[in-house]
Amino acid sequence: MNTPVEAWERYAAKASTRRAVNAAGASTWLNWTQHPDHGPDESILGEVRDKRVIELGCGAGANLAHLATLGAHCVGVDIVPGRVATATQTWGHLPNLEFVAADALEHLAAHPGHYDIVYSIFGAVWFTPPDTLLPLAWAALVPGGLLAFSHLPASGPPRADRVITKYDLTIDEWTATLSAHGFGRTTCEIIASPEAAADRRGTLLVRARRAS
Structure with missing residues (x-):
């Protein structure tokens, strides 16, 4: 059977090293x-030192490792054990950094009120039904905690016939859906691609706070 884990394992096998x-x-x-070398950096998360941070779909762990070097207490979750093994081998020497092979939904459900920041970069937020993920992300955050994520701008409705479904909602859809699940102070923007880039679709970046 072609499962999501198997599909992601095939994708990971083709991924280039950072x-x-x-x-x-x-x-x-x-x-x-x-x-590469484009767009905002970690500053959009605010001060991360001493914050409890989780990345959903951490892959090889490079983004999360950077936050660990800034003093955050970091957990990276990925559904593919091979990616977690690579992340651990590469970055496991850093303090306050842990990588876990797990389903993002199950991990969030097991850690209510634990995280100051939940984020995803072309990761699990893009590939999980929002009505399933957002309540768990809300519950896993402390009051006022931040949810941040990025993915490609909306290109059409989800395709249910695929092993991996992309939930690339529009700005209006994300704003309404986040509000319906207890998030506020939402900001959404399309970061334009570099003029010389072959891929000119830009990137959707979303931030929202859990209401107290």
Whole structure:
């Protein structure tokens, strides 16, 4: 059977290794878009030092590792054990950083009121029904906690005939759906692609706070 885990394992096998340093010469960094050295950095999360942070769909762990170097207490969850093994091997030496092979929904359900920040970069928020994920994300956050995520802008309704379904809602749809599940202070924006990029679709970036 072609399961989501198997599909993600095939995707991971084709993934390229992240550069050792970025254009600025940094060995760790956070990038919200599909373009290297482009778009906002971790500052949109606010102060992360001493915050409890989880990344849903952490992949090889590079983005989360950067937050750990800034003093955050970090957990990365990914459904593919091989990705978690790679992340642990690469970044496991950093303090306050743990990678877990698990379903994002199950992990959130097991940690009510635990996280200050829940985020996803082209990760689990994009591939999970919002009406299923958002209540669990809300419950896993402390009051006033931040949910942030990015994915490609909406390209059409979800395709139920696929093993992996993308829930790339529009800005209006995300705003309404987040509000319906107890989130407020929502900001949504499309980050334009670099002019020289072959992929000009841009990136949707969303931030919302759990209401107290």
